[in-house]
Amino acid sequence: MAERSEGAKTKEGEICQGKHGSGVTETACSNAPTGSVRPTVGTAEGTVKTMTAFKKTAFYLLLLSIVLKLAGFLRESVIAGEFGASRVTDGFLLAYNLLTLFMLIVATGFNNVFLPLYVKSRAADPTATERSANALLNRSLLLFFLLGLLFYIGLPVIAPYALGFTNEPTRLTVVEAGRFFGLFLFLFALTGILESYLQARYVFVPTQIAKLAGTLGSALFGLWFSNQYGIMSLAYGFAVGTAVGVALQGFYLYKTGFKWRPQLNWNPRFGEAFFVMLWPALLDTLVGPINSFADKLFATSSVAGAVTYLNNASLIASLPTALYATAIASILFTQMTEAARSPSFINLISNGVQSALLILVPVAAGLVIASGDIVSLIYERGAFTAHDTAETADVLALYAPLVAAQGAQAVIAKAFFALERARTLLKISVTTIAANLLLNALFMLWLGYKGLALSSSLVSLYFVTASAYVLYKPYDRRKWKALWQGLLKIIPPTAIMVLSLVLTRQAVFLPLPPFWRVMAECAFGAAVYGLATWFLNRSGFCLITREIRGGNR
Numbered sequence: 001m002a003e004r005s006e007g008a009k010t011k012e013g014e015i016c017q018g019k020h021g022s023g024v025t026e027t028a029c030s031n032a033p034t035g036s037v038r039p040t041v042g043t044a045e046g047t048v049k050t051m052t053a054f055k056k057t058a059f060y061l062l063l064l065s066i067v068l069k070l071a072g073f074l075r076e077s078v079i080a081g082e083f084g085a086s087r088v089t090d091g092f093l094l095a096y097n098l099l100t101l102f103m104l105i106v107a108t109g110f111n112n113v114f115l116p117l118y119v120k121s122r123a124a125d126p127t128a129t130e131r132s133a134n135a136l137l138n139r140s141l142l143l144f145f146l147l148g149l150l151f152y153i154g155l156p157v158i159a160p161y162a163l164g165f166t167n168e169p170t171r172l173t174v175v176e177a178g179r180f181f182g183l184f185l186f187l188f189a190l191t192g193i194l195e196s197y198l199q200a201r202y203v204f205v206p207t208q209i210a211k212l213a214g215t216l217g218s219a220l221f222g223l224w225f226s227n228q229y230g231i232m233s234l235a236y237g238f239a240v241g242t243a244v245g246v247a248l249q250g251f252y253l254y255k256t257g258f259k260w261r262p263q264l265n266w267n268p269r270f271g272e273a274f275f276v277m278l279w280p281a282l283l284d285t286l287v288g289p290i291n292s293f294a295d296k297l298f299a300t301s302s303v304a305g306a307v308t309y310l311n312n313a314s315l316i317a318s319l320p321t322a323l324y325a326t327a328i329a330s331i332l333f334t335q336m337t338e339a340a341r342s343p344s345f346i347n348l349i350s351n352g353v354q355s356a357l358l359i360l361v362p363v364a365a366g367l368v369i370a371s372g373d374i375v376s377l378i379y380e381r382g383a384f385t386a387h388d389t390a391e392t393a394d395v396l397a398l399y400a401p402l403v404a405a406q407g408a409q410a411v412i413a414k415a416f417f418a419l420e421r422a423r424t425l426l427k428i429s430v431t432t433i434a435a436n437l438l439l440n441a442l443f444m445l446w447l448g449y450k451g452l453a454l455s456s457s458l459v460s461l462y463f464v465t466a467s468a469y470v471l472y473k474p475y476d477r478r479k480w481k482a483l484w485q486g487l488l489k490i491i492p493p494t495a496i497m498v499l500s501l502v503l504t505r506q507a508v509f510l511p512l513p514p515f516w517r518v519m520a521e522c523a524f525g526a527a528v529y530g531l532a533t534w535f536l537n538r539s540g541f542c543l544i545t546r547e548i549r550g551g552n553r
Contacts, residue, residue: 085305091173148185210245217241
């Protein structure tokens with residue numbers, strides 16, 4: 001919350017403060033950078049303006065998230081068209097996934113730790129906090145530069161041992177791409193660090209644009225320079241795009257009044273508090289990416305292209321969840337935080353989980369039915385053949401349960417954070433690593449690399465069920481029972497939708513291009529599901545309509 005300030009003047013780069021009390025609202029300052037939402041102090045009228053600005057920013061972030069996802073599909077489509085599904089693409093995607101794992105750790109770790117620490121310390125001592133923030137930035141860059149250099153030198157030495165179970169083309173590609181990424185590790189880390197610094201100053205949009213620059217750079221370089229540089233052209237483009245994004249983030253950070261200083265000295269209390277809070281945040285962030293990376297490592301021992309099939313299918317499966325999580329990340333989490341100690345909290349959680357399932361369960365079912373058409377539309381061109389499409393579609397069908405499970409988990413995880421029970425969630429999530437490794441080994445014997453997708457889906461279902469049970473345990477058992485009853489009410493409308501789509505596919509041939517055929521089936525499925533929900537699950541239908549209108553839960 002902003003401190004009470006009498007006659008405080010608004011300066012560029014400072015938190016805007018009013019002079020009428022201590023109630024925080026959010027509105028755009030007259031000199032604030034584009035894409036920022038600043039807290040200010042105001043009346044009830046200001047609070048209305050706050051929510052308007054807040055929802056507007058959330059809407060922009062959602063749009064950028066959609067564009068970012070589409071750019072990701074463009075990049076994967078370029079890989080598919082230019083290089084197909086092979087041992088080389090498997091090796092590149094393995095190295096790239098390792099890099100994105102690192103970037104996620106940096107960005108999420110800094111967001112979860114630096115942001116609250118910076119805001120709290122700045123309120124007490126702005127000058128010392130800015131000095132410590134500069135020192136943290138410089139120390140981090142120095143650390144990541146040394147780590148990248150060590151990775152560049154050491155990867156060729158450790159690869160034969162760490163990746164000895166993979167074939168030689170995959171291993172050589174991992175080493176080549178990994179060494180390049182190591183050289184620019186400090187740059188990739190910097191974009192995640194700057195994201196936290198910008199968010200601490202209520203600037204959100206430039207970071208999303210920076211991410212888009214890296215993804216588009218990779219795709220465009222793959223299109224333009226694949227003949228000269230092969231698959232490494234995507235790595236070069238990603239580095240160039242990331243550099244452009246870092247420059248954009250730095251420009252907007254400078255506009256907020258941040259001044260970089262070449263110093264390493266910081267307030268010892270600031271540094272100690274940062275590292276004490278950092279390790280639990282990093283461990284919590286690591287669990288999901290470790291499971292995903294383990295799947296791809298297992299897949300390298302399977303057929304050529306297995307990593308590519310898993311990667312392409314998981315990107316499609318993650319799209320609905322990512323968009324829903326982006327939409328709820330700001331609004332729902334804010335509501336949860338405000339209601340964390342009130343009796344209405346559990347009702348808010350139940351509505352959030354049920355709305356996620358009402359939207360995402362039919363989406364998951366639709367993915368199973370239309371998996372072949374969707375994969376063909378996105379990837380099948382050039383070196384990516386009809387056989388590759390069929391293999392990827394099988395994996396996508398097995399990944400489908402992830403869509404609903406991860407959507408519900410996005411709500412439940414934010415409930416744990418709102419209640420300040422992150423350690424409890426961490427304890428549950430750590431058990432998924434062992435479960436994932438065990439099921440990977442078992443299902444690989446039964447289904448080959450496709451068993452890895454089934455393993456991920458089952459582990460995700462276990463994770464969301466266990467998390468929900470622990471979250472609901474302190475409350476009345478009727479709340480837990482009502483949650484399951486709400487889930488059961490979703491099944492009949494979904495079954496009607498699935499049956500309608502299957503029968504329509506058999507009875508009607510649509511002589512349409514793949515894109516319009518997929519769009520027609522999506523529209524038809526949504527209409528059937530909406531109508532069936534209105535008849536069979538009226539309360540669920542009302543919940544969805546309130547969600548779409550943006551009303552209160």
